[in-house]
Amino acid sequence: MPNHKEPSQPFLVWRAAGERPGPYGAWRESWQRWRRTRPFWGGLLLGLGGIELIAIPLTGVLGHGAIRLVIYIGIGGVFGVLIGALMVTCGVLICVNPPHRTFYGIAGILLGILSFPASNLGGFFIGMLLAIAGGGVAFAWTPLPPEPDPPVVIGEPGESWEPDEPTDPGTGGLKGYTYYEEFQAPEGLDEPDELDDAEEPGEPDESGEPGEPEVPGESRAPSGLRYLGLAAVPLVLAASLLGAPGARATAAAPQQGAGSCILLIICLPSPNPSPTPTPSPGPTGTGTGPQPSASPSPGQPGQPGKSRHKGKHRTASGPDLVAATATSVITASSATLDAFVYQGAANVPTADGGTVKMMKFTATSMALSGDVTATVRQRGSTAVTTSPTFDFTGSVVLYATKLSGCLGALCVTLTPGNAVTVLLRLTGGLTGQLTLTLTHVITDQPLVMAGSLQSGRLSLSAG
Amino acid sequence: MSGNRQVSDMAIVGRVRWKRLAIVIAPAVAIAAILIGLTAEGAIAANVSVSGQQFLVTATQLNGTGFEQFGSDVTSSGSGTQPVIVSGIGSATLNSLCQAVKAGPITMRLTAGQGNTPVQATNLIVDASSLAGSSAEFHGITIGQDAGTLTATPGTAGASGGFGEQAATITIKNLVQHTWLTTAGTFTLPGLHLSFGGSCP
Numbered sequence: 001m002p003n004h005k006e007p008s009q010p011f012l013v014w015r016a017a018g019e020r021p022g023p024y025g026a027w028r029e030s031w032q033r034w035r036r037t038r039p040f041w042g043g044l045l046l047g048l049g050g051i052e053l054i055a056i057p058l059t060g061v062l063g064h065g066a067i068r069l070v071i072y073i074g075i076g077g078v079f080g081v082l083i084g085a086l087m088v089t090c091g092v093l094i095c096v097n098p099p100h101r102t103f104y105g106i107a108g109i110l111l112g113i114l115s116f117p118a119s120n121l122g123g124f125f126i127g128m129l130l131a132i133a134g135g136g137v138a139f140a141w142t143p144l145p146p147e148p149d150p151p152v153v154i155g156e157p158g159e160s161w162e163p164d165e166p167t168d169p170g171t172g173g174l175k176g177y178t179y180y181e182e183f184q185a186p187e188g189l190d191e192p193d194e195l196d197d198a199e200e201p202g203e204p205d206e207s208g209e210p211g212e213p214e215v216p217g218e219s220r221a222p223s224g225l226r227y228l229g230l231a232a233v234p235l236v237l238a239a240s241l242l243g244a245p246g247a248r249a250t251a252a253a254p255q256q257g258a259g260s261c262i263l264l265i266i267c268l269p270s271p272n273p274s275p276t277p278t279p280s281p282g283p284t285g286t287g288t289g290p291q292p293s294a295s296p297s298p299g300q301p302g303q304p305g306k307s308r309h310k311g312k313h314r315t316a317s318g319p320d321l322v323a324a325t326a327t328s329v330i331t332a333s334s335a336t337l338d339a340f341v342y343q344g345a346a347n348v349p350t351a352d353g354g355t356v357k358m359m360k361f362t363a364t365s366m367a368l369s370g371d372v373t374a375t376v377r378q379r380g381s382t383a384v385t386t387s388p389t390f391d392f393t394g395s396v397v398l399y400a401t402k403l404s405g406c407l408g409a410l411c412v413t414l415t416p417g418n419a420v421t422v423l424l425r426l427t428g429g430l431t432g433q434l435t436l437t438l439t440h441v442i443t444d445q446p447l448v449m450a451g452s453l454q455s456g457r458l459s460l461s462a463g
Numbered sequence: 464m465s466g467n468r469q470v471s472d473m474a475i476v477g478r479v480r481w482k483r484l485a486i487v488i489a490p491a492v493a494i495a496a497i498l499i500g501l502t503a504e505g506a507i508a509a510n511v512s513v514s515g516q517q518f519l520v521t522a523t524q525l526n527g528t529g530f531e532q533f534g535s536d537v538t539s540s541g542s543g544t545q546p547v548i549v550s551g552i553g554s555a556t557l558n559s560l561c562q563a564v565k566a567g568p569i570t571m572r573l574t575a576g577q578g579n580t581p582v583q584a585t586n587l588i589v590d591a592s593s594l595a596g597s598s599a600e601f602h603g604i605t606i607g608q609d610a611g612t613l614t615a616t617p618g619t620a621g622a623s624g625g626f627g628e629q630a631a632t633i634t635i636k637n638l639v640q641h642t643w644l645t646t647a648g649t650f651t652l653p654g655l656h657l658s659f660g661g662s663c664p
Contacts, residue, residue: 038477322609351612457597
C-alpha cells in the first residue's frame with residue numbers, strides 16, 4: 001500500500017500539464033483522490049487496531065479448531081475478538097461511507113476504551129491507542145467547504161488555463177496546470193476573491209470566517225455546544241462502563257458458574273452423566289480441606305459417596321468414574337501403604353462405552369518416594385510428571401490394571417485374577433492392619449482418588 | 464449509500480481539524496487513563512487471552528479451586544504441532560504474577576499482584592509445554608480419569624479417552640510455566656505494571 005502523501009494542494013488534486021499520466025500515474029492519482037476524499041487515515045488506524053486486538057488471542061489458537069477455540073477462550077475472549085472485529089468494521093465503513101464518519105469514529109473510540117478491560121488490556125495498549133487515535137482522526141476529519149473552488153469549474157478537462165487573477169495563493173497561479181472535473185463546487189462560481197480566505201489550509205472553518213453568507217455551510221459545526229454534546233457521549237458511556245465492572249467484580253465468584261453454563265450449552269455436549277459443575281459454591285472460598293466438589297470421584301472423604309462406595313465395594317466397580325484409556329504408568333522407588341487392602345477386580349467404564357478390568361485397592365495413605373514419575377502417552381506425545389515425593393492421604397482408592405513391586409526380596413506382579421491377587425483378597429483382613437513398604441513400584445493405568453495429595457518439587461513437561 | 468457517493472462528502476477533499484480531534488481525544492484519553500488506573504488498583508477485572516508464541520509465566524504461589532489438567536496439543540505457526548499440558552482452574556489467586564511475552568524482537572513483561580493483594584483470575588486456562596513448582600498440594604484429587612469427563616472447571620474438558628486429573632483445590636508454590644496460551648474470563652491485576660525488556664525471575 002503506497003503511503004505517499006503530497007504536501008501541498010489541500011483540496012485539489014493538481015497535475016502538471018506536461019506530465020502525462022501513464023497507467024501507473026493514473027492509478028496513483030485516483031488512489032490519492034480516493035484517499036483524500038475520506039478520513040482514510042482514521043479508518044486505517046482503527047482497522048489496524050482491530051486487527052491487533054484480534055491477532056493476540058487468535059494467532060496460535062486457530063489450530064485448535066473452532067469448537068475448541070470457543071471452549072478455550074470463553075465468553076470473555078469472544079468479547080475481545082468481537083471488539084476487534086467491530087473496530088475493523090468501523091474502520092472499513094469510515095472509508096466506504098464517510099458521511100457517517102462521526103458515528104463510526106466515536107464508536108471506534110468507545111470500542112478502543114472498552115478493549116482495555118475486555119481484550120488483553122487493549123491489546124497491551126497498542127490496539128487501544130490505535131483505535132482512539134483512528135477514531136479521533138476520523139471524527140475530526142472534515143470536508144473542506146465547497147465554496148472555494150471556483151477555478152475548477154471554469155474550463156474543460158485537459159484544457160490549459162491561463163489565469164488572469166491570482167486565484168491560487170499557494171502556487172501563485174494555475175498556469176501550466178490542468179485539473180480534475182470532479183472537484184466542482186456547486187456554488188460560488190463567480191467569487192474568486194473569496195479564495196484567499198477559504199483556501200488557507202490550516203484554518204478551521206469555525207474560526208470566524210465572515211464570508212460565504214450565501215452558503216449556510218452544512219459541514220460547519222455550529223458551535224462548541226454541539227462539540228460538548230459529542231464529547232459527552234463517550235463520557236456517559238464510559239461512566240456506565242465503569243459502573244458495570246464493579247458489579248461484575250463483586251459477582252465474580254457466582255458468575256463463574258453461570259458464564260460457563262453458557263459455554264457448556266454452546267460448546268460442550270457434557271459427556272458426564274451427572275452434570276453438576278459447581279466447584280466450591282460455598283462460602284469457604286479457597287479454604288483448605290475437602291470441598292464439595294463436582295468431581296465424580298467416589299472415594300472422597302467426608303462425602304456421602306464414601307459410604308455408598310463402601311457398601312458396594314465387594315462388587316468393586318468404579319461407580320461413575322470413567323477411566324482414561326491413554327497409556328499411563330506411575331513408577332516410584334518405594335511406596336509406603338497404610339491399611340492397604342485389595343478390594344477385588346472392578347470393571348471400570350471407559351469413554352468408548354466399554355469397560356476395563358482393573359484391580360481396586362484402598363489405603364488410608366499411600367506415600368510414593370524416590371523419583372516418582374508419571375508418564376502418559378497419548379496420540380504420539382508424552383507427558384512426564386516427576387517429583388521426589390507423592391503423598392496421598394485420606395481414603396486413597398487406587399485402580400490399576402497391573403501393579404508390581406517388591407516386598408523385601410519378594411517381587412510380585414499383580415494383575416486382576418492372578419494367583420497373588422486371589423491370595424491378597426483372602427488375606428485382606430490382615431494387610432488392612434499393616435503398613436506395607438514396597439520397592440520398585442510400577443503401576444499401569446493408574447486411577448487414583450485421594451482426599452489430598454502433597455507433592456514435593458513438581459515438574460511437568462510435554463514432549 | 465450509493466446515493467451518498469454522489470453528494471458532496473464523497474467528492475470533496477477534506478482534512479483533519481485538529482481542534483475537533485482534541486475535543487474528542489481528550490475525554491477518550493482521560494477515560495482510558497481512569498480505566499488503566501482502576502485496573503492497576505485491582506478494581507476492574509481485565510480479560511486476558513494470549514496465544515501464538517511461547518511465553519513465560521511465574522508466580523510465587525498459586526491457589527486455585529476447581530482444578531483440572533489433561534494433555535493436548537496446540538498448532539503453532541513456528542514449530543508445528545506441540546504437545547501441551549492444559550491446566551484449567553475455575554478460580555485462582557496468584558501472588559507475584561509475572562508474564563513475559565516475546566513479540567518479535569520486543570519482550571513485554573507484565574507483573575501484578577506483587578503486594579499483599581494477589582492477582583485473581585476466573586476460568587483460567589493455560590496450555591503449557593512445561594510446568595514446575597517447588598511444592599504442590601491437591602485436595603480431593605483424582606488422577607487417571609478420562610479427560611473428556613473432567614468437571615472441575617466447567618466448560619473445559621479434554622479429548623475423550625485422554626488422561627486427565629482434577630482436584631477440588633490446588634496450591635502450587637513457586638510456579639514456573641512455559642505456556643503457549645493463557646486465557647482467563649476475568650483477571651484482576653492489582654499493581655499492574657507493563658514494561659518492555661527483561662524477563663521473569
